[in-house]
Amino acid sequence: MSTASEAAGADTASSSGVSAAGLRGNMGVIELIFTVVAYNGPVVVFLGFIPVAVLLGNGVGTPVTFLVCGVIVAMLAVGLLTMSARLKKPGGFYALITAGLGRVVGLGSGFAALTCYFVALLSAYALGGIALDTAIVDIFHGPHVAWWGWAGLMLVVTGVLGHFNISLSSRVLTVFLACELLLMIAYDISVLAKGGAHGIGFESFTPHQALSGSVSIAFLFGMGLFGGFEATVIFRDEVRNPERTIPVATYGVVALLAGLYAVTAWCFVNSYGAAAVMDAVNKNSVNASADSIKQYTGQFAYDAATIMLFTSSFALALAAHNITARYVFNLGADGIFPRRFGQAHERHVSPHRASFALSLIALLVLAVFVIVKVPQDDLYARLAGLYSYAFVILLVLVALAIGVFLMRDHVHGKAVGPALASLAAFGALCATLVLATTNFTLLTGATGAVKNVLIIVIWGVALVGSGLAFYLKRNRTEVYNSIGRQ
Numbered sequence: 001m002s003t004a005s006e007a008a009g010a011d012t013a014s015s016s017g018v019s020a021a022g023l024r025g026n027m028g029v030i031e032l033i034f035t036v037v038a039y040n041g042p043v044v045v046f047l048g049f050i051p052v053a054v055l056l057g058n059g060v061g062t063p064v065t066f067l068v069c070g071v072i073v074a075m076l077a078v079g080l081l082t083m084s085a086r087l088k089k090p091g092g093f094y095a096l097i098t099a100g101l102g103r104v105v106g107l108g109s110g111f112a113a114l115t116c117y118f119v120a121l122l123s124a125y126a127l128g129g130i131a132l133d134t135a136i137v138d139i140f141h142g143p144h145v146a147w148w149g150w151a152g153l154m155l156v157v158t159g160v161l162g163h164f165n166i167s168l169s170s171r172v173l174t175v176f177l178a179c180e181l182l183l184m185i186a187y188d189i190s191v192l193a194k195g196g197a198h199g200i201g202f203e204s205f206t207p208h209q210a211l212s213g214s215v216s217i218a219f220l221f222g223m224g225l226f227g228g229f230e231a232t233v234i235f236r237d238e239v240r241n242p243e244r245t246i247p248v249a250t251y252g253v254v255a256l257l258a259g260l261y262a263v264t265a266w267c268f269v270n271s272y273g274a275a276a277v278m279d280a281v282n283k284n285s286v287n288a289s290a291d292s293i294k295q296y297t298g299q300f301a302y303d304a305a306t307i308m309l310f311t312s313s314f315a316l317a318l319a320a321h322n323i324t325a326r327y328v329f330n331l332g333a334d335g336i337f338p339r340r341f342g343q344a345h346e347r348h349v350s351p352h353r354a355s356f357a358l359s360l361i362a363l364l365v366l367a368v369f370v371i372v373k374v375p376q377d378d379l380y381a382r383l384a385g386l387y388s389y390a391f392v393i394l395l396v397l398v399a400l401a402i403g404v405f406l407m408r409d410h411v412h413g414k415a416v417g418p419a420l421a422s423l424a425a426f427g428a429l430c431a432t433l434v435l436a437t438t439n440f441t442l443l444t445g446a447t448g449a450v451k452n453v454l455i456i457v458i459w460g461v462a463l464v465g466s467g468l469a470f471y472l473k474r475n476r477t478e479v480y481n482s483i484g485r486q
Contacts, residue, residue: 022090023166023329024349025238031170032232032239032249037256038173039120039228039319043180043312044127046187047305049221050265051288055281056442057218060274061209063266069222070258072428073229076395077254079402079415079422081247084233086412088242091330091485092234092323093398098484100401104469106484107336109397111465114327115458116390120227121320121362123383125151126369128313130376135307148370154314155362158321162355165348166238169322176315180308183293183301184260188267190296196270203274204266217442220435223395224388225261228319229253230398234326271296321358328354334486335479336468378445382454385444390458392433399426 027035054062080096089095093113098106129147136142161169192200203209232250239245271292272280281288294302329351332341345352369379399422406419437455441447446454472480 022333023237023326023344023351025166025170025235027166027170027235027239027245029245029248029252031167031174032235032245033252033256034174034177035166035170035235035319035322036228036231036249036253038177038315039231039323040225040257041124041312041316042177042184042260043305043308044316045225045261046184046264046268047289047309048286049225050261050268051281051285053218053221054265054269054277055285056214057221058210058213058215059278060204060269061206061212062218062222062269063204063262064210065215065218065222066225066262066265067258069219069225070254070262072223072425073226073258074251074254075421076399076402076425076429077229077250079406079418079425080230080233080398081250082415082418083402083405084236084246085243086409088236089485090234090236090326092327093230093394094327094330095485096233096405097397097401098486100403100405101397103473103480103483103486104466105397105401107469107472108462108464108466109394110327110331110336110484111468112390112397112458112462113394114324114331115461116387116394117320117324117327118358118362119383119390120387121317121324121358122365123380123387124313124317124320125154125362125366126376126383127380128154128310128317130380131306131310131313135310139303139306147376148366151366152363154317155359155366157314158318159355159359161318162321162325162359163345163348163350163352165350166235166322169318173315173319176311179304180312180315181260183297183304183308184264186301187293187297188263191267191271191292194296196267197273197276200270201274204269209274216435217439220432220439220443223392223429223432226254226257227388227391228323229257230395231319231323234323268292321355325351325355325358328358330485334482334484335476336472336483381445382450385440385446386454386458388443389436389440389455392429392436393458393462396426396429396433399423399429 050062058065083096083099087095087099094106094110097109126147129149129151132150133145133147137144161172229250232246232253236242236246268289269277284291290302290305293305328337328341330342331337332339332343332354334342341351341354341357343353344350403419403423403426406415406422409415436443440451440455444451444454469480469483472483
């Protein structure tokens with residue numbers, strides 16, 4: 001347990017179920033991998049993301065794009081793990097960026113990270129509510145219920161699970177993710193066993209197809225597939241043997257996501273045939289994956305996929321809730337937020353107060369969405385796009401922070417190789433951020449004033465955090481000095 005975690009809130013600990021120590025858990029490699037991959041929502045990606053990536057990106061060459069993006073993320077992971085091993089602090093991006101770029105940028109990034117994962121949480125509630133209603137009506141022929149009713153139920157359940165130790169959530173996520181992986185593997189095997197539409201082809205891996213269509217848009221979508229890989233470091237205090245568990249889990253997550261999505265995208269292309277897949281996604285990108293599952297894996301798998309769109313959304317929501325709550329916890333432990341949010345439950349050793357506050361705020365925001373009557377078809381797309389944009393900003397900052405830190409680390413010595421790998425990833429991520437900004441409408445579906453408001457919100461939150469750091473530097477030095485779990 002880090003000394004920073006132990007010190008957090010020490011002066012306010014009491015015997016009323018609150019611990020002065022930091023978080024603790026007993027997750028191993030598999031539990032951590034499943035917790036993080038669940039945040040990525042594999043079935044959500046397959047049903048809703050891959051057909052759109054094929055349509056708007058480089059078409060048949062989409063699998064290659066996913067693999068290339070996986071290599072870039074792995075390069076960043078090399079530096080991420082090297083720096084994390086040297087700092088040995090919780091706090092995720094917030095702590096890493098602070099150590100590399102200073103407290104002002106660090107607190108701004110902490111606020112941006114909190115917003116990023118909170119938006120992901122809201123998007124999961126929205127999609128889950130819609131998906132569960134669809135499953136109940138179409139499969140079980142039950143009554144229609146507004147999306148927000150089911151979203152509210154999801155919020156309550158995730159809030160309850162978030163109150164307890166992370167081990168409980170990890171077991172729930174392991175079950176749900178195992179079902180998702182089984183479905184996707186069964187689909188891949190079925191397509192390959194049946195020879196696809198016209199025999200199994202490898203056109204996806206030719207230079208002509210890999211460089212066809214809009215490679216820049218494909219790259220933008222491909223980078224978004226790896227959201228959550230970095231979350232392994234936020235659970236540092238809650239795993240067994242973090243020096244081994246975190247590196248193995250991080251590389252495992254990157255390899256699993258890159259391999260799973262590249263293979264599934266390749267099988268999806270073969271399910272229609274390289275010559276016909278573009279027509280299929282042009283005609284109906286929404287149901288292209290589901291129709292392919294039904295054709296190759298059967299009605300039962302099709303119904304299971306419909307149900308798993310909800311369970312995948314729930315798993316995503318639970319993982320996002322746990323990650324976001326830990327950012328609230330760390331900001332509370334540093335005194336940025338009220339220190340009560342940085343205190344762990346005495347028995348469950350969980351961020352129970354941060355979790356409750358997060359659930360309450362999420363409930364209020366969902367209520368606002370309902371009151372202003374945001375169309376449900378727009379809600380998930382805009383929130384998911386906004387999350388992706390914020391995530392790219394965070395990746396740019398952390399890649400630069402890692403490179404700077406490792407090149408000037410006088411305590412442990414320079415780590416030139418990992419630093420250069422991170423800086424190379426930084427260059428690719430800067431290009432991705434430019435693409436995300438210029439294609440913001442494509443990413444979120446927002447236009448006009450709504451587009452401008454969403455961009456201002458993301459950058460504005462980061463600026464508020466940096467502005468607060470300047471204020472603390474002048475007026476509350478002790479709090480300023482603790483920024484980034486220092």
